[in-house]
Amino acid sequence: MWTAGWRDEVWARLSGPWDILIIGGGITGAGILREATRIGLRALLLEANDFASGTSGRSSKLVHGGLRYLRHGQLGTTIASVGERNQLLREGKGLVTPLGFVYAAYRDDRLPLWLFGMGLAVYDVLGLRWGHKRYAPRSLGRLLPHLNQDRLVGGYRYFDAQTDDARLVLRVIREAVAHGGIALNYARVDSLLRSADGRVRGAVVRDTAPAGPDHRLTEVSGRTAEVEAAVVVNATGEAADGLRLQLGGRPRLRTLRGSHLVFSDERLPLTRALSFAHPADGRPVFALPWEGVSLFGTTDVDHRQEPGVEPSISSGELAYLLDGLRHAFPALDLAERDVQATFAGVRAVVDTGKSDPSRESREHIIWKEQGLLTVSGGKLTTFRVMAHDALRAVRAELPRHPGFRLHRVLESSNGAPGRGLNPSQRLRLAGRYGREAADLVAAAEEGELVSIEGSSALWAELRWAARAEGVVHLDDLLLRRVRLALLLPQGGLPWLERFQAIVQPELGWSDRRWSDEVEAYSRRLRRAYGLPSEE
Numbered sequence: 186m187w188t189a190g191w192r193d194e195v196w197a198r199l200s201g202p203w204d205i206l207i208i209g210g211g212i213t214g215a216g217i218l219r220e221a222t223r224i225g226l227r228a229l230l231l232e233a234n235d236f237a238s239g240t241s242g243r244s245s246k247l248v249h250g251g252l253r254y255l256r257h258g259q260l261g262t263t264i265a266s267v268g269e270r271n272q273l274l275r276e277g278k279g280l281v282t283p284l285g286f287v288y289a290a291y292r293d294d295r296l297p298l299w300l301f302g303m304g305l306a307v308y309d310v311l312g313l314r315w316g317h318k319r320y321a322p323r324s325l326g327r328l329l330p331h332l333n334q335d336r337l338v339g340g341y342r343y344f345d346a347q348t349d350d351a352r353l354v355l356r357v358i359r360e361a362v363a364h365g366g367i368a369l370n371y372a373r374v375d376s377l378l379r380s381a382d383g384r385v386r387g388a389v390v391r392d393t394a395p396a397g398p399d400h401r402l403t404e405v406s407g408r409t410a411e412v413e414a415a416v417v418v419n420a421t422g423e424a425a426d427g428l429r430l431q432l433g434g435r436p437r438l439r440t441l442r443g444s445h446l447v448f449s450d451e452r453l454p455l456t457r458a459l460s461f462a463h464p465a466d467g468r469p470v471f472a473l474p475w476e477g478v479s480l481f482g483t484t485d486v487d488h489r490q491e492p493g494v495e496p497s498i499s500s501g502e503l504a505y506l507l508d509g510l511r512h513a514f515p516a517l518d519l520a521e522r523d524v525q526a527t528f529a530g531v532r533a534v535v536d537t538g539k540s541d542p543s544r545e546s547r548e549h550i551i552w553k554e555q556g557l558l559t560v561s562g563g564k565l566t567t568f569r570v571m572a573h574d575a576l577r578a579v580r581a582e583l584p585r586h587p588g589f590r591l592h593r594v595l596e597s598s599n600g601a602p603g604r605g606l607n608p609s610q611r612l613r614l615a616g617r618y619g620r621e622a623a624d625l626v627a628a629a630e631e632g633e634l635v636s637i638e639g640s641s642a643l644w645a646e647l648r649w650a651a652r653a654e655g656v657v658h659l660d661d662l663l664l665r666r667v668r669l670a671l672l673l674p675q676g677g678l679p680w681l682e683r684f685q686a687i688v689q690p691e692l693g694w695s696d697r698r699w700s701d702e703v704e705a706y707s708r709r710l711r712r713a714y715g716l717p718s719e720e
């Protein structure tokens with residue numbers, strides 16, 4: 186539990202020495218921390234902003250085998266992904282849930298429907314579940330009301346899974362912490378430490394959190410520490426080239442942005458997910474029911490926004506996505522005014538110079554350069570596979586590395602106690618909070634074990650996150666711990682007074698700090714989670 190004073194305690198222990206230092210608190214870093222602690226390594230993870238504040242909190246939230254890999258003949262990758270998906274579905278109930286899909290094919294699509302069907306057959310065989318079925322146009326319309334029937338040639342029903350990506354990252358990190366790992370957010374690695382022969386032996390870290398609960402947001406602590414470790418892992422996602430360049434290497438990564446639109450489920454009602462080829466370029470796009478809202482994405486464009494600035498959707502991407510939606514659901518007449526929120530994430534892929542960004546490989550990469558292990562690319566779904574590959578690559582540097590045994594991806598959660606919760610609320614808490622679900626329920630005050638209107642999150646989750654989940658800023662709470670920024674209209678701003686009554690005392694913030702946080706949060710919503718014209 187990260188309760189009051191935990192940051193100072195961690196800072197007092199930072200210098201190490203550690204077996205492994207992981208830079209970056211997205212799913213890649215979280216997975217490596219988790220697997221390293223599982224095999225008994227002394228492991229530290231440092232995250233410059235908040236956990237999952239990078240791409241791992243901005244994905245399409247699918248836990249999937251990757252049908253796209255099949256199209257590119259990468260059978261091995263699909264086998265691994267489908268296996269991980271199935272295990273996550275079994276062990277992460279309440280966090281990873283099955284999702285029914287409809288694939289709709291139209292007359293001028295580049296991919297013939299029979300070929301898609303063949304891919305699904307292989308997918309189901311690999312996943313040991315025969316779930317796909319072909320449908321004629323009219324029956325497809327019954328599966329998914331409002332679907333465009335014009336030029337529809339038919340389609341398929343099939344199954345995959347989805348999750349709350351930021352909560353998945355946090356659950357993996359919290360499990361690692363329970364096994365003795367250390368993770369710290371708002372701890373930016375500024376530079377790498379190197380020994381006389383040039384090998385990386387650690388890093389210099391700077392505290393970017395405000396110095397205290399009554400400090401202004403600009404009054405950051407700024408304290409620094411030198412951290413020594415036998416192995417240093419660069420899991421900084423789109424920023425990975427930045428650390429590599431400190432070693433004198435050449436840039437090797439291409440950064441691609443994918444954006445999503447969020448709608449209320451009244452404006453975009455979905456009984457299941459829809460996948461279809463965007464009429465403009467034939468790329469697969471997805472409309473997904475998620476946590477009571479509907480998501481639509483994604484784009485795939487070179488990311489040329491300023492480095493270090495939170496990515497946001499461009500007007501070109503907005504137009505592309507709305508065109509796609511109007512093609513699939515013309516009767517809904519969706520327009521800019523219906524967009525409740527937007528979000529954008531950036532993936533790093535190996536730059537091979539392809540003119541079409543979507544043709545660059547999405548497989549994860551592992552590079553070892555002068556003692557720095559860079560792990561990037563890949564997917565949420567395969568975080569454990571990536572972590573094992575990374576730890577195998579540094580086995581020689583870790584004499585205490587005892588090797589891996591087959592085990593669970595997520596630990597058993599013991600469930601959440603009853604206390605008036607209905608079964609789906611109990612499952613939700615068990616999935617999101619793992620073994621801490623019982624503490625969350627015990628911490629709830631009168632009337633807090635009910636859902637916040639317009640979402641399935643409970644009021645008690647806000648209290649728990651503020652008390653025990655390492656919240657430093659208001660957006661950590663509302664964008665990632667409990668995803669109200671995306672789920673409620675206007676990012677939940679109309680609810681802020683009620684949130685304040687619960688979380689301000691837990692965080693110990695002064696009134697001035699609260700109003701600074703609200704202002705910063707509102708600005709962030711406009712700049713990175715709204716329409717491009719609001720920039």
Ligand SMILES: Cc1cc2nc3c(=O)[nH]c(=O)nc-3n(C[C@H](O)[C@H](O)[C@H](O)COP(=O)(O)OP(=O)(O)OC[C@H]3O[C@@H](n4cnc5c(N)ncnc54)[C@H](O)[C@@H]3O)c2cc1C
Binds near residue numbers: 208214240442530561
């Ligand atoms: C639009 C989009 C949709 C996607 N959808 C899916 C999906 O549905 N399913 C799926 O399985 N995969 C999906 N992916 C892929 C998946 O989301 C990514 O592969 C994964 O999240 C990358 O995780 P990461 O930890 O490597 O990077 P990130 O999540 O970006 O984490 C890197 C972290 O490093 C931190 N950092 C950077 N510099 C420093 C520093 N100097 N010091 C300390 N910390 C630092 C950053 O703040 C950041 O939090 C999607 C990707 C995109 C772009």
